[in-house]
Amino acid sequence: MRLQSNANDTRLKELRDFSNWILKVGDGSIESSIDGIDKVLIPNDLLINEYTNPIASIVESTYPDFITNCNDIEYLQQRAILAPTLDMVESNQYMITLNHNPEKSYLRSDKICRSDHTYSALEHVHTPEFLNNIKCSSVPNHSITSKVGVPMMLLRNIDQSAGLCNGIRLIVTKHGNQVIEAKVLSGQMIGQKMFIPRMTLTPSDSRIPFKFQRRQFPITISFTMTINKSQGQSLSYVGLFLKMPLFTHG
Incomplete structure (x- = not known):
């Protein structure tokens, strides 16, 4: 039961962090300047980095x-x-x-x-x-x-x-x-x-x-x-x- 509770807490934190990131993207308050252009950096865990x-x-x-x-x-x-x-x-x-x-x-x-x-x-x-x-x-x-x-x-x-x-x-x-x-x-x-x-x-x-x-x-x-x-x-x-x-x- 303790393991299940920890897993649920981790999942809730991931959802909370993702929701906050989406809100910041929509508000225009999360951006990085790359080559003089403002761009939103997508979190690495959402990307498919290795592929042919x-x-x-x-x-x-x-x-x-x-x-x-x-x-x-x-x-x-x-x-x-x-x-x-x-x-x-x-x-x-x-x-x-x-x-x-x-x-x-x-x-x-x-x-x-x-x-x-x-x-x-x-x-x-x-x-x-x-x-x-x-x-x-x-x-x-x-x-x-x-x-x-x-x-x-x-x-x-x-x-x-x-x-x-x-x-x-x-x-x-x-x-x-x-x-x-x-x-x-x-x-x-x-x-x-x-x-x-x-x-x-x-x-x-x-x-x-x-x-x-x-x-x-x-x-x-x-x-x-x-x-x-x-x-x-x-x-x-x-x-x-x-x-x-x-x-x-x-």
Whole structure:
């Protein structure tokens, strides 16, 4: 009992120290000047210092014994790797290779919106190959490779009354040609079976100077997700894959 009490005291102290550090980071009162630039030093015990392959190392740290637990809904529900941008979530593809179930690929259909006043000119300039390479927030990629047991995140509201809302996480249970069957991993509908249809989506990214439509399943693999998309998620084990500085005070 004494050993258990000491262990609990040590754990409480670690949590208290970590909470105080997080608060100081948020207040902007913990910083060090490195080469004339103010930077926050991350405590060494939070870092993965020894690795050969950075993606394999953070996957092993965040998803230990993944092959054994890849069909455990609670295991997948509690974990995620976070990255700053869409370009940095390549660990999703790495983790799909660790799942040995048969894969299913879905290709999207892209076309210029006829409502765009420059439609007649754009359809000759922006070929299907060009449109297929466009990646932007809240829109699925040209090709989605899925396997049974892979967690996905919904990118659009489909049926809010049924819990199918933007940002909800699901685990794929069956593939169809026009629908994907999945169980909910987050929110109030955990464990419920849902059906995800193909949808026609129009990206609203202001960086794209024209409108086009994309018909695809409104989902993306969510072993790894952007920090922005992680807002609202409840996670017990989180890995941060930071290939560039991204924090600012406030």
